[in-house]
Amino acid sequence: MGKIFIAIFVMVGIFTASTLYAANLFGIVSDKNGKPVATKVTLKDAKGAPVGDPVATDKKGSYAFKDIKPGSYVVVVGAKDERKLFVGPGETRRDFSLK
Amino acid sequence: MSEEQPQKSEEPSKKKDLWDIMQALGPAIIAATVAIMGSIYSYQQAQITKASEMREVYTKIMTERESSDNSIRANMFQMLINAMFGKDVNTNSNPDNIRLIKQRVMFLDVLSRNFDTVDIKPLFEELDGELTRKIYNDKAYSDSAQKDYFTMRSELRRIGRNLSVKQLNALASLPGTVVKNIVLIEDREAKLQVLQDDNTSNGNYDNIPVEIKPQGLDDGNVDISLEYLKTKASDQGFKAPSFKVTFYDMPYIDNSVIDKDMRVGIVLTKYVTTKDLDMFRDRLDKRLIKDYEDLKAGGIVKYAEIRLIKFPAKYTGHRDRPYLQEILQDLIEEKKSK
Structure with a gap:
């Protein structure tokens, strides 16, 4: 019985955590010719601490960070290409192109 | 008596060369060439005429379509403007009536969807300003009415934003x-x-x-x-x-x-x-x-x-x-x- 309660508690916790924020950051990473790039995108807060795990772009160069807290962030595209931005309430789209 | 030996009556027949053949066939070849060229010319002329006729028909259809489209759009524009500024909206009914405000929002939505290059910003801003005054006027309106006005203003802003973002995206996709x-x-x-x-x-x-x-x-x-x-x-x-x-x-x-x-x-x-x-x-x-x-x-x-x-x-x-x-x-x- 105790295990069932723990499972329910964990499930509710996961559900609540995933619905806390609606702010999403998403977009496309492309090269200078506009072609999609397969790379890693890392999100850091304003102090430089990583937010969640880095994500890999898909075939179309798309990346997405879901349910994040609105505020200032630094997006690292690839190894060290850093861009500052502010993620507002709701959906925020930012496309990046590599130099 | 001596008989004259028969003279050689004819020289041995000369073999006809290409020139002779050409001489013989020349008029026929010229006639055939003229006939072929004439046919080709006629065919080309027929094609040009046909293409020209097709262009004329196409231009006529396009002009008529453009004309009828313009006519429909003009009627639609007139109808929407009349509906927005007509007697029913402005005189016979209470301007605070949420149903009439909904109608005005809907008219603006239809206008913006069909006439995106017509500057209807003043119409949007006038209604937005009117709703904003109602939304924050505690003395004149109940909480429920204020909330309804707020919902209508949100809808109006959504319509305006969709249109402006659509134009922005269209421009942003161009080099x-x-x-x-x-x-x-x-x-x-x-x-x-x-x-x-x-x-x-x-x-x-x-x-x-x-x-x-x-x-x-x-x-x-x-x-x-x-x-x-x-x-x-x-x-x-x-x-x-x-x-x-x-x-x-x-x-x-x-x-x-x-x-x-x-x-x-x-x-x-x-x-x-x-x-x-x-x-x-x-x-x-x-x-x-x-x-x-x-x-x-x-x-x-x-x-x-x-x-x-x-x-x-x-x-x-x-x-x-x-x-x-x-x-x-x-x-x-x-x-x-x-």
């Missing part, structure tokens, strides 16, 4: 355009802050040579001045032009000359005031409540997002906008020259 995202924040001490992305869109690092100076954020009106950096450098006495940006600014129509053959447009994409979180919590998008609460907890009272777009002048202006075909032709020629 030579640059889009920059800018966030404006007002804190509890009424201090305004501008947060600009490092990044611009469109795969290049071309920037927009302007400095944004916020003047104020007020109920969906963002008051900013754009300081053109080149002018500032060359003319110290230059006063930056000021703009009031609302959800109803359309980049095709509302844009300024920024550089040689380049224009800049500003689009308001998000506006949030934490005052609405307290007053109209149940009418806000449920998914965004936590985000708004977080802004409030961070000391943010007003939040606005604008997008600045720099684009070639040839893409724009409902009065001086070139036809789409001309744009396409320009793009094709540019591509060829590369």
Whole structure:
């Protein structure tokens, strides 16, 4: 019985955590010719601490960070290409192109 | 008697050469050639005439279609304007009636969907202003009525934003355009802050040579001045032009000359005031409540997002906008020259 309660508690916790924020950051990473790039995108807060795990772009160069807290962030595209931005309430789209 | 020996009567027959054959067949060949050429010419003439007739028919159909389309659109425009300013809306009924306001919002939606190059911004702004006055007038209206007006204003702003973002995206997809995202924040001490992305869109690092100076954020009106950096450098006495940006600014129509053959447009994409979180919590998008609460907890009272777009002048202006075909032709020629 105790295990069932723990499972329910964990499930509710996961559900609540995933619905806390609606702010999403998403977009496309492309090269200078506009072609999609397969790379890693890392999100850091304003102090430089990583937010969640880095994500890999898909075939179309798309990346997405879901349910994040609105505020200032630094997006690292690839190894060290850093861009500052502010993620507002709701959906925020930012496309990046590599130099 | 001697008999004359028979003379050689004829010389041995001469073998006919090619020239002889040509001489014999010449008139026939010439006649055949003339006949073939004539047939070809006739066929070509028939084809040209046919093509010309087809073009005429096509032009006629297109003209008639354009004419009937214009006629339908003119009637539709007239009908919508009459419906908006007609007697029923303005005199016979109470202007506070939410049903009539819904009708006006719907008319504006239909107008904006069908006449996106007609400047109907004043109609939107007039209704938005009227609703804003009702929303925050506690004395004249009940809580329930204020909430209904708030919902209607949100719907009106959604319509305006969809239209302006549609135009912005259409321009942003064309070569030579640059889009920059800018966030404006007002804190509890009424201090305004501008947060600009490092990044611009469109795969290049071309920037927009302007400095944004916020003047104020007020109920969906963002008051900013754009300081053109080149002018500032060359003319110290230059006063930056000021703009009031609302959800109803359309980049095709509302844009300024920024550089040689380049224009800049500003689009308001998000506006949030934490005052609405307290007053109209149940009418806000449920998914965004936590985000708004977080802004409030961070000391943010007003939040606005604008997008600045720099684009070639040839893409724009409902009065001086070139036809789409001309744009396409320009793009094709540019591509060829590369």
